[in-house]
Amino acid sequence: MIDAFLHAAIVMTTPILLAAIGGLVNRIGGIVNIGLESMMLGGALIAVMVSAQTGSAGLAILAALVTGAVLGLLMSLVITRLSANEIIVGLGFSVATAGLVRFFLKSVYGVSGTYNPAGVAMLPPIDIPALHAAPVLGAIVSGQDALTWLAWALVPATAFALRRTRWGLRLRATGAAEATVRAVGLAPLTIRDASTVFAGALAGLAGAHLSIGVVGLFNEGISGGRGFIALAAFYFGRSSPWRTALGALLFGGFDAAQIRLQGHWIPAELLQALPYAIVIAVLTGLGLADRRAERSGRMG
């Protein structure tokens, strides 16, 4: 029972963590990416399509990554080059992509809502025989797919890259002081675009994990607001990949809990709202803490 829950918690954390790491990098570069949901949805659909066509999970992942990256680039260009508001553009991308996906399914495959082609190659789980039987640890690390491993590898890698590489330094400077970055002769908008492409690519992978890692089909509600939950996770994480991972784990855990609690006496619809309620509670708590900090730091 506890093993199954822990395994599910890690599985449900993966898409949130991938998108949250992308969103974190994007935010450090100066854009709050509200469009992660759209990139996740696009990645999820393309992954199923390519997987069914080619029978290759690897190609499907690559296609999802490219899809997310392209959507990210489009969104970024609208924000950085046309000076559009990042919130409006991000929301617009999320709403528009959802509509386009529905239209695409209907007009190309003649299905509404769910696309379940034959021959979808799933992401294979990676079993670790030595640990498989181990209690708790086995459930956590054995049988997870490559994207889960990638997501967790990205946590220290991102922390390291932000601190130790010149791109990390330039990204941090771009988010903190655009005029400074321009004054020293760099192109802050291009740096910012690159960070959105990175975020889009990771959100695309998150979508692929949902469609060909977890369920093996595409449904228009498959992302289920996880792009927005990722937003909450990197807000929770401030500028730290480790704290962001903690936030993703928290929300992934509640996601898994809500699935396991279904079928008991609590109505399923109410349970499904649980992770989102937690998001609101956590962000409210953070907001209150910020306000308190601000008030005590207030000066005439």
Added chain:
Amino acid sequence: MTPAPAVAVRIGARALTRRYGALVANDAIDLSVAPGTIHSIVGGNGAGKSTLMRILQGVDFPDAGTVVLNDEPVRLSGPADAFARGVGMVHQEFMLAPPLSLLENLILAREPVGAAGLIDWRKAEEEAGNLAALAGAAIDWRLKAADAPIHVRQILEILRLLYRGADVLILDEPTAVLAPAQIVELLKLMGKLRDEGRTILFISHKLDEVMKCSDAITVMRAGRVVARTTASDTNVDALARAMVGDHAPALLIESRERPSGTPLFSARALAARDPLGFERLGPVDLDIRAGEIVGVAAVGGNGQDELVACAAGILAPAAGSIRLGGEDLAGASTARFRAAGVGYVSADRAHEGLCLTASLADNFIAGRERDTAFSRLGFLRPANIRAAAARGLAGLSVRYGSVDDPASSLSGGNQQRLAIARELSRAPRLLVVSQPTRGVDIAGTAFIHNLIADFRDRGGAVLLVSESLDELLALSDRILCLFNGRISGELSRSEAGVETVGRLMLGRRAAA
């Protein structure tokens, strides 16, 4: 270091013109700066110095004429291009990323990279150490830029130019934010860099500094070059005349006998904390009578900022009482302070004094938008607002395009005129003024001093805080010295001299 190149003009301009709408910011400017010299550009607020420097650095572009580098006319494509040609600038607003460390700010865009593409921090620290030694400064490179003292940030900006190999340094009013001792250090550093062959463009309106450090001097007024000279061929008076034109204003404001009667403003046992919770002020007792300017002299951080914030009703005192005309304002909101007749001119005009992105007209009536002249039934009356602003600005002799232009279109000194005029237009009883002429030129300073003195003569009470002793001695009827948050002495204008006030500011007793 680059060997002194065999050119006559390292950097300059030829018939360079730049217009912003109706305003001609630079009008056919000719400028020639010889290599290996310190060349000062002096001029009042709005003279066009900053525009010219932005163009020389490739941040802005001329409408006509050209920039000249190494005797050749060039078209700069941007700041990176200027940098590639050895030209770097330290802006008035520092160009540092606040959350990054000083070291990270130094190497940004020119990071030393070692194996595997990682930043070579050891090499970065080594180069940073060499630069600090050159500047003769002790710098804690791990400090965040946001936490570094202002003069360290300034030095860092200069070192960054050197780090990146610039041999032409444009310094835009670098001394405006520095204390006297730090100014001496900076001028010394400039001389050293010049002696090593670098070329320095020094923008300032502090004429004594200009006289001390310059090889050549160019004077600008209203967008034109009005004089070219050298330090040995001129003096402060001649420069001042060239800067302000024919009508050099009188600077001395007449002092007044201490008026009698009950004080208008009265604080008792007032104490206040800074944002970090440290007790900065108090307890102090302070009375200001109608028709009196009370100046406060203190070294930065001795409670004067908290005193200003409390008197303006922005900071709630930790203890003590504040009364204005008998009304008890303890714990009152800022709105009640203002309704009771407190006007406030902030030292931070960019954030507290004005809304730089709003129009001149909106700034001019801000706080009075509910007056029937400016709104009716909850709707603004734009025609009245614009007319009032135009009338008000006309009385300030401010150069501007249209009252719909943002306040940021004014030069710093003119912004300050607007901020003070706005507060005076509310007809306050007490005016709380902090650093009214910081970064303001001679003519602007005289104008602002006259506004304040005029308010006093009409029966207003003034609390004046300034880092400039000259200003305090010129304006105040009475001077209070603050040390460690307490009043360390009180002098009438006739008793006060720079030395006496200076001693009291440092907590020592006045000479008997």
